[in-house]
Each structure stands twice: as structure tokens, then as C-alpha cells.
Amino acid sequence: MLLPKSSMLVLLCLCSSLALIAQQNISGRIKDATNGNPIPGATVRVPNSNRGAISDVEGKYSIGVPATVSKLIVSYTGYKTQTVAIPPGATSLNITLEEDFARLEEIVVTGLATNIKRKNLANAVATISGKELTGVAPAQTFDAALSGKVPGAMITANSGAPGGGISVKLRGITSVFGNSQPLYVVDGIFFNNASVPAGLNDVTAAATAGNPNNQDNPSSRIADLNPEDIENIEILKGASAAAMYGAKAAAGVIIITTKKGKAGKTKVSFNQEVGFAKVRHLMGVRQFTAETAADLGGSATSNDPDVKAARAKMKAQFEAAQSAGKIYDYEKEMFGETGLLLNTSVSVSGGSEKTTFYLAGNRRQENGIIKNTGYFNNSIRLNVDHKINDRLSVGVTTNFINSSSDRGLTNNDNNSVSYGVALSTTPGFAELHPNALGEYPRNPFSSSNPLETRDKMINNEGVNRFVGGGNLEYRIQQSNHSTTKFIVRGGVDYFNLKTTAVFPRDLQFEEKAQQGHSIQGNTNNLNTNLAGFVVNTFTPHENLTLTSTAGATLETGYLDNIVTSATNLVNGQSNVDASGNTTTRQFRQKYRDNGMFVQEDLSLMDAFTLSGGVRFDRSTNNGDYLKYYAFPKGAFSWNISKMKFWNVDKVDNLKVRIAYGQSGNVPPYGSKFTGMLGSNIGGYPGILVDNLLGNPNITPERQTELETGVDISLFNGRVALEATYYNKRIYDVLLRHNIPSSTGYATEWKNSGDLSNNGIELGLTVIPINTPKVKWTSNINWWRNRSKMTKLVIPPYAIGAFGASLGTFYLEEGQPVTQIKGIVNKDLVVVGDAEPRFQMSFFNDITFLKNFSLRFLIHWKKGGDNINLTQLLNDGGATSADYDDLINGQKAGAYRPGGGAGIYVQDASYVRVREIGLYYNVPLKNTKTVKGIRLGISANNFFTWTRYVGYDPEVSNFGSNTITTAQSRGSNGLSTGVDVMPYPASKRASFHLGIDF
Structure with a gap:
């Protein structure tokens, strides 16, 4: 049976009213309690749901809240989480947050899928x-x-x-x-x-x-x-x-x-x-002299002709480099x-x-x-x-x-x-x-x-x-x-x-x-x-x-x-x-x-x-x-x-x-x-047994x-x-x-x-x-x-x-x-x-x-x-x-x-x-x-x-x-x-x- 137009209008009005009753919009600003500055990025959410909102750069937020909900949870990293009551019929709600200096409200993982606030945490x-x-x-x-x-x-x-x-x-x-x-x-x-x-x-x-x-x-x-x-x-x-x-x-x-x-x-x-x-x-390098350079060829007290020749060669090499200005700091050159x-x-x-x-x-x-x-x-x-x-x-x-x-x-x-x-x-x-x-x-x-x-x-x-x-x-x-x-x-x-x-x-x-x-x-x-x-x-x-x-x-x-x-x-x-x-x-x-x-x-x-x-x-x-x-x-x-x-x-x-x-x-x-x-x-591919013996009974280390x-x-x-x-x-x-x-x-x-x-x-x-x-x-x-x-x-x-x-x-x-x-x-x-x-x-x-x-x-x-x-x-x-x-x-x-x-x-x-x-x-x-x-x-x-x-x-x-x-x-x-x-x-x-x- 078709409803009269007047009845249909009444029904639509009732539905609209019920919709309004079912949800209300709450808006406001979130500020710092100490200096009154706005807090952008704060989270406002309805308890036990996925419904939430984020404050903007001016601290403003707006969220739709079911009529049955009487409070909001407001949180932001570095601040104490607050549970804020919604006054009956309110559409505007300003919120101030206090800094959490001791990080007690910080959320910490306690398991693969659970977490807890730091103030209740049992571990360091x-x-x-x-x-x-x-x-x-x-x-x-x-x-x-x-x-x-x-x-x-x-x-x-x-x-x-x-x-x-x-x-x-x-x-x-x-x-x-x-x-x-x-x-x-x-x-x-x-x-x-x-x-x-x-x-x-x-x-x-x-x-x-x-x-x-x-x-x-x-x-x-x-x-x-x-x-x-x-x-x-x-x-x-x-x-x-x-x-x-x-x-x-x-x-x-x-x-x-x-x-x-x-x-x-x-x-x-x-x-x-x-x-x-x-x-x-840098650790630095040794500063040689002609004599210490000669020591690189062998001991000065040796009578071995080969040692004496080696000492003379080292000394001559040092003196030639010194006169040419070619004494180098290779450590600095390599790492500098x-x-x-x-x-x-x-x-x-x-x-x-x-x-x-x-x-x-x-x-x-x-x-x-x-x-x-x-x-x-x-x-x-x-x-x-x-x-x-x-x-x-x-x-x-x-x-x-x-x-x-x-x-x-x-x-x-x-x-x-x-x-x-x-x-x-x-x-x-x-x-x-x-x-x-x-x-x-x-x-x-x-x-x-x-x-x-x-x-x-x-x-x-x-x-x-x-x-x-x-x-x-x-x-x-x-x-x-x-x-x-x-x-x-x-x-x-x-x-x-x-x-x-x-x-x-x-x-x-x-x-x-x-x-x-x-x-x-x-x-x-x-x-x-x-x-x-x-x-x-x-x-x-x-x-x-x-x-x-x-x-x-x-x-x-x-x-x-x-x-x-x-x-x-x-x-x-x-x-x-x-x-x-x-x-x-x-x-x-x-x-x-x-x-x-x-x-x-x-x-x-x-x-x-x-x-x-x-x-x-x-x-x-x-x-x-x-x-x-x-x-x-x-x-x-x-x-x-x-x-x-x-x-x-x-x-x-x-x-x-x-x-x-x-x-x-x-x-x-x-x-x-x-x-x-x-x-x-013997020219053929093969395998040899390693000299490290495995252990088929090996168990994990336990801590x-x-x-x-x-x-x-x-x-x-x-x-x-x-x-x-x-x-x-x-x-x-x-x-x-x-x-x-x-x-x-x-x-x-x-x-x-x-x-x-x-x-x-x-x-x-x-x-x-x-x-x-x-x-x-x-x-x-x-x-x-x-x-x-x-x-x-x-x-x-x-x-x-x-x-x-x-x-x-x-x-x-x-x-x-x-x-x-x-x-x-x-x-x-x-x-x-x-x-x-x-x-x-x-x-x-x-x-x-x-x-x-x-x-x-x-x-x-x-x-x-x-x-x-x-x-x-x-x-x-x-x-x-x-x-x-x-x-x-x-x-x-x-x-x-x-x-x-x-x-x-x-x-x-x-x-x-x-x-x-x-x-x-x-x-x-x-x-x-x-x-x-x-x-x-x-x-x-x-x-x-x-x-x-x-x-x-x-x-x-x-x-x-x-x-x-x-x-x-x-x-x-x-x-x-x-x-x-x-x-x-x-x-x-x-x-x-x-x-x-």
C-alpha cells in the first residue's frame, strides 16, 4: 500500500531526527597546557572502536560520535593521555594536554600483538x-x-x-x-x-x-x-x-x-x-734520519759485508729523497x-x-x-x-x-x-x-x-x-x-x-x-x-x-x-x-x-x-x-x-x-x-669428508x-x-x-x-x-x-x-x-x-x-x-x-x-x-x-x-x-x-x- 505524501514526509523527518540522535559531531581545539600552543597531530578517538580524528596544524579537530558515547580519548606522543567527558548536548569541546615528562603514557610492546603503557611495564x-x-x-x-x-x-x-x-x-x-x-x-x-x-x-x-x-x-x-x-x-x-x-x-x-x-x-x-x-x-709515522734509515738495512754492529752494503744503500736512498724534498707522510696521504x-x-x-x-x-x-x-x-x-x-x-x-x-x-x-x-x-x-x-x-x-x-x-x-x-x-x-x-x-x-x-x-x-x-x-x-x-x-x-x-x-x-x-x-x-x-x-x-x-x-x-x-x-x-x-x-x-x-x-x-x-x-x-x-x-671431480664432525643430537642454546x-x-x-x-x-x-x-x-x-x-x-x-x-x-x-x-x-x-x-x-x-x-x-x-x-x-x-x-x-x-x-x-x-x-x-x-x-x-x-x-x-x-x-x-x-x-x-x-x-x-x-x-x-x-x- 502506498503511503500518502504527507505520511512519507513525516517518516523522512523522523528518520532524519533518529540519524541526528544516533550521531553527533564534536569539534574543538587541542592545546598545550603550559604555553597554550596548538598541538597538531594529536589523536582523538572513540573508545572501543576504530573511529578517530587527527588535529590539524592549528590544533583543530572534528569527529563524529555516537549518541551513546560519553567520553573521548585524546593522546599525543610526549603528552599524558586524557579521557575527556562529553557534556550532554555539547558540539564543541576544547582540550588541553599536559606534557608527559617521565614518558609514563608511552606505549611499549609486551608481546607479538600486545602493548602496555610504560607506567605499568614490568621490563626495562x-x-x-x-x-x-x-x-x-x-x-x-x-x-x-x-x-x-x-x-x-x-x-x-x-x-x-x-x-x-x-x-x-x-x-x-x-x-x-x-x-x-x-x-x-x-x-x-x-x-x-x-x-x-x-x-x-x-x-x-x-x-x-x-x-x-x-x-x-x-x-x-x-x-x-x-x-x-x-x-x-x-x-x-x-x-x-x-x-x-x-x-x-x-x-x-x-x-x-x-x-x-x-x-x-x-x-x-x-x-x-x-x-x-x-x-x-692518525697514529703518525716515524721521522727517519740518515742513521735510522740505515738501520733498516741491518745492525750497525754487524761486520757482514752484505749488511754493510744494505745499510749504505738505505742511507743513500734516504739522503737522495731528503735532498729532493720527497719525504712523504703516506699515512696522511692514504687516509687524509x-x-x-x-x-x-x-x-x-x-x-x-x-x-x-x-x-x-x-x-x-x-x-x-x-x-x-x-x-x-x-x-x-x-x-x-x-x-x-x-x-x-x-x-x-x-x-x-x-x-x-x-x-x-x-x-x-x-x-x-x-x-x-x-x-x-x-x-x-x-x-x-x-x-x-x-x-x-x-x-x-x-x-x-x-x-x-x-x-x-x-x-x-x-x-x-x-x-x-x-x-x-x-x-x-x-x-x-x-x-x-x-x-x-x-x-x-x-x-x-x-x-x-x-x-x-x-x-x-x-x-x-x-x-x-x-x-x-x-x-x-x-x-x-x-x-x-x-x-x-x-x-x-x-x-x-x-x-x-x-x-x-x-x-x-x-x-x-x-x-x-x-x-x-x-x-x-x-x-x-x-x-x-x-x-x-x-x-x-x-x-x-x-x-x-x-x-x-x-x-x-x-x-x-x-x-x-x-x-x-x-x-x-x-x-x-x-x-x-x-x-x-x-x-x-x-x-x-x-x-x-x-x-x-x-x-x-x-x-x-x-x-x-x-x-x-x-x-x-x-x-x-x-x-x-x-x-x-686425480683429475676427476670428487668430494672429501670435512674434518669438522657434525652432531645429530645438537640442541639450541637456552637463555x-x-x-x-x-x-x-x-x-x-x-x-x-x-x-x-x-x-x-x-x-x-x-x-x-x-x-x-x-x-x-x-x-x-x-x-x-x-x-x-x-x-x-x-x-x-x-x-x-x-x-x-x-x-x-x-x-x-x-x-x-x-x-x-x-x-x-x-x-x-x-x-x-x-x-x-x-x-x-x-x-x-x-x-x-x-x-x-x-x-x-x-x-x-x-x-x-x-x-x-x-x-x-x-x-x-x-x-x-x-x-x-x-x-x-x-x-x-x-x-x-x-x-x-x-x-x-x-x-x-x-x-x-x-x-x-x-x-x-x-x-x-x-x-x-x-x-x-x-x-x-x-x-x-x-x-x-x-x-x-x-x-x-x-x-x-x-x-x-x-x-x-x-x-x-x-x-x-x-x-x-x-x-x-x-x-x-x-x-x-x-x-x-x-x-x-x-x-x-x-x-x-x-x-x-x-x-x-x-x-x-x-x-x-x-x-x-x-x-x-
């Missing part, structure tokens, strides 16, 4: 904002930017070569031969940080004597990540925090969240950095280039309430302090988030990276071909420069002419990398007291790495040996991870919240590395087929890991937090690949200041906490198998950690202290050790012992001044770690470095894992310890005159010894700057090599101004297009105070996390602090310009 989780990475003095790479910012971390630059190479150890030694580097997770994607050698050992023979570990010094792949894309970082330092990552989390987890768009007007940002890099410190730094980035972000996006491109160019070295990195990122409806939302992150790194030829070698080793025996009166025809003279003091090697050789790493992931979140059920979400998260990390190392046949050291090398490497790596979670949040009472999580994970990895080494090259050619001999090596690894977990979190009266969970993991790298290993966790915190009896006005927050957890470290790939090695047998601490916040957060003590034990430590030759093998894999780490971490944040004109924030961190080999089922033995005569790491039950032993007066004694006594950092952020900002970070490392073989090589080559100084009546350069192992085990303490930057926000008036202009000047690692005589006290000859099979020799957890002619560290200064549109 370090957080670093993107501003702290790039807003002071940008470092060379992302991982280098972490230095001095993470309590409990030992972060070491393995080399100063462009493209990075950083070793990160969290809370001490986690593993000796297993993975000792943290797991990196970027937007839920497991980010591969493997270092891939270029095959340089074929030329340097660095691993043919002394320490057999890989010494190619490749870069770390985490350096591919662009720091300017990062929103924030959370660092789970121990098992109690990282247990939900299971068998990959023994060395800690670094969770990285990249930037996302925000609803509102589209924002365009342009940033330009222009700067330079110079060598941080000024490297140009250019870093350009553009980002576009914005969107609506339903869809937000972040698009950014970056181009970084860095020339090294050695000629023909440098680093280029181009990256583009697109992050998109879309709310399909109030229940379903999806997000996609994509990142493509193209990089090229020319790393030169540094570090140890046994053929005297790397720059530093060749220079260590070459006096300044030797002529190494090319003549008018471009012909380089032969160097009579070394196997190579390092200037010729530098100018003609190539050592390049080229990378193409794609990292992409997706996140789907569906709200299955929703009520006033309960919400259930289903989350699916997956990611892919693929990179292709091409290494090219070319040494032409006309190089001095190639002419009579291999007549040229062309070493071409190609590596393809694919990692995938997929996870599904169900999360239920149940709030039966406003003072009680229960969060239940269950999920399953799957990770796979496949790496294929092929290296072809060609010798006897056709002159001027680099192709491997233009050679007389080729050798090809291939290494492949493949793994599949499965995990399941459950977790329960309880919050009571916003004062008590109790969390418990367990993860079950299995891996194809384990001896029994079908066996699941359990990794439990539990945590409790009590925020005493939230109790009704608490009435101390000056103390805003007082929390005690305790946490326990377990995590694992899967065995190295292939350690359960005995390898087969390719061989040529347990007990952590306890107290957090205090005073004077409305202007003074905040975080104190933590941890005790970490690692069981079933994986070792390769010698076995009787009668077995037919030389070494064997075995779960051979236990070790422990315990330490203290203190963090103090103080805001001495907080006025509209001046604000000063100061962060002071202090931390120390002590390790011990608590159990060793095999005899004590040396590991790492180059033998007891020089000082070597030495595993021994009941002693520190990081102890260094050496032979002194024919006895094997302790000569040092690589573990620092403590570390301390001091960060200050001072805002003054409204628009100026001064920030600086000072890092103090007290103690921790290096094995300084750079000085040993200079002494042995008679080129040390202090060679002619007297020690006990003997020349220093001759005295030290005979003084025992302890001479070259040296204190590597330092105080360093890691970052200092002065920035100015240009005040703008009546501009519609340009929203902001920033100008700045900064310096990175520019000032260092140390007594260490090497190029840098922060160094290691061995890379980190080098790809390795059970049969090959990769890096190990005890390799930090071995100094053998590295690429010297650089100091950097930059000018900055930033424009927002």
Missing part, C-alpha cells in the same frame, strides 16, 4: 624516537646511530669503511659461535642482518694463519635501512622481555616502527644535509681525504580518516676518507593504512633499497697487500707515486705498492633489496566490556648482493703470483614470516582488564651465495671468463621455523600488572627438527603510587617490578651434519633471565629514575673444540657448557628548567655487565684473536668469558678483559629563545681492552711514530715486540662527544605554502679523548653475524676489540636545511 625496555636518530647529528648508518643511546648495549664499529659494519651486543656475551647479534623486526618484518664476505681472503690470505675466522670485513645489511624513515625503536634487551620471539631472541630484539601518514592536509617535507668527513685520528656528504630526502604524507599514506624517497652519497671509497644509498618507501570499516583495517609497508659501497682493502692480511699492512713496513723516503706515464714504482719494502693498489683495485658491494609487509586487523567481537581482534601479519625480505673484487695483473703483488684476481660474488636471500593472532581484551570492571593472546608463527629463510675466483687475468679485463683459472664456491642455507604461543596480561586498579606466557618453537636447524622447545615468561609490576593509601604529593610514580623469561638461539646452519667438501681427485627493578618519578615527572638489575644465564653453549686425530676429525660441534651475565642499568631523566622561554632536558644513563663461564665440559682453550703470544680470548670455567690471556715470561696469564668496567652517556636537549635547540650526547666507556695489533705491525715494520723513543734504555719500537703479550693488550677507554647539533626554527608569518623552515649545524664523533694509540678505540678486525656454515669460519661473539689495520674511523660535520610545505 629502551625506546628511541626517530628524532633522536636523525635530529641531532646523523650517523653514517642506522646501527651506528644507536651508539651511546642504549643502556646495556656494547656497540662497536668493526670498521670505518663507508657502508658501515657494526657489532651490537645486548647485555653481554650471548653466544660464542652462534648468533650474537639481535633480531631486527621492521614493521613486523624480520629484517636480515647477515654480512656476506666478498672472497678477499683469496688475495689477503688473512685466514690462513693465526685466527681462521672470516676477516673480509663486509658491511652489515641493517645499514640498508634509512634512519629518516624511522618513527621509533624499542629494544628488548633480555629474555624476560623478548621471550615471545622464542628461539631467535637470545641476543635481544630491536623492534623498528617506520613513519605513517596522519589524517589531515597533505604534508610535504624536504630535508637536505651537506657535510664532510675527515679521519678522526675529505669525504663529501650529501643526503637528500623528500616525504609526502597525509590522508583521510579512512586512508593514510606516507611516501618518502632518500638519496645518500658519502665519499670516504680513502680515495676511491664511498657509499651510495637510494631508497623509496610507501606505507599505506586503510580502515575498510569500523571493524576491519589493513596496512601495507613497502621499501626498495639500492646501494653501492666501495670499501677499499683494509684490515688484516698475511700477504702485505692491504693498505695499512703494506704501509707498516714502508718508510716515508720510499717513492710510491707514479711517473709521468702513470707507471707505479715497485715497493722494495713490501709485497705491494699501496698507492697503486688503492688506485687500481675494486672492492664493491652492490645491493638491490625489497622489504614488504602487510597487516590485517579484524574486530571479531565488540561490546562495552569485551573486544576480540584477529590479526594477520606477514612480510618478505629479499635482497640480491653482488660483490666485485678486482685486482689487475699489473699490480706489484700480482705480477709474480696469481697474475690478477677477479672475484665475483652473487648472493640471493629470501626471508619470509607469517603470523596470526587472536587478542581478547575483557574489562569486567573499570579497575580490571584481562588481555588474552594466542598465535602461531612461521618463518622461512633461503640464502644462496656463489663466489667465483678467477686468476691469470687477460690484461685490462675483469670478466671471470677472461682468465686462465677459475674456482667456484657455493654456499646455500635453508631453514624453516614454526612457533606457537599464548599470553595473558592482567591489569588491576591501574596499579598491579601481571603477565605470563609461553612460546613453543622448532627449527630445521635443531638436531631433532620435529621437537618443540618451550620458552616461558612471567612478569609482575606494582605501581605503589596508584594505591589509595599513597599520599606523597611530590612522588607521582613509584613502581617495583620483576620479570623472568627464557629464549633460545638455534644452532648454526648445518652443525648437525658432517660436511662434504669438493675436491679434484634464562631474571630482571628486577624500580622506577621513580618526582615533581610531576621532572625527575625520573629507572634502575634495573639482571641475571642472565646461557645453557648448552655451542662450541667447536678439538678432538683426537685418531677419530679422523679435527674438531667437533658440541653443547659444551654454560655462561652467565649479570649487570646493572641506571637511567636518570631531569628537567632542570621548564619555562616558556627555556626548556632543558637531561638524560643520564649508566650501565655495566659482568660475564662468567660457569661450566665448561671440555678443557680450557683459546678462541679468537691471533694466539697466546699476542693475547687471545680464552674460555675457562669460573673465569670471565671476555678475559684475554697471553704468554708473559713463558707463563699463560690474564693480560686483559674486553668487557668495559662501565659505560655512561649524557644527553642534553636545550630549547631557548623560542626557536633555538641545542642537543648533544657524550659517551664515556671506562675500561675494556683491545688487542692492538696495528701498533705491533708498525713496530715490526719499524715505522711507529714513537719507534725511537726509549723504554728501559731500548728503542720503544724494538722493546714492545719482545715485552710479552700484555704489551699490546691495551686499555680502550674513551670519552666521546658522539653528537652535537644546533638547530633553528625560522619564524614564519602570513605564509600559506611554507609551514616551517629548519636550519642546523651538527658534528658526529668530532671530539674524542682517549689514551688508546690506535686509529679508534672502538674497533674490531672481525665482522658481525657473517654468514657461516657449520664447516666455515664466521665471526664469533668474542671478536670485538681486535685491532688489525682497520679502515680508520671518521669524524663528520654537516649543515642541514629542512622545509615543510
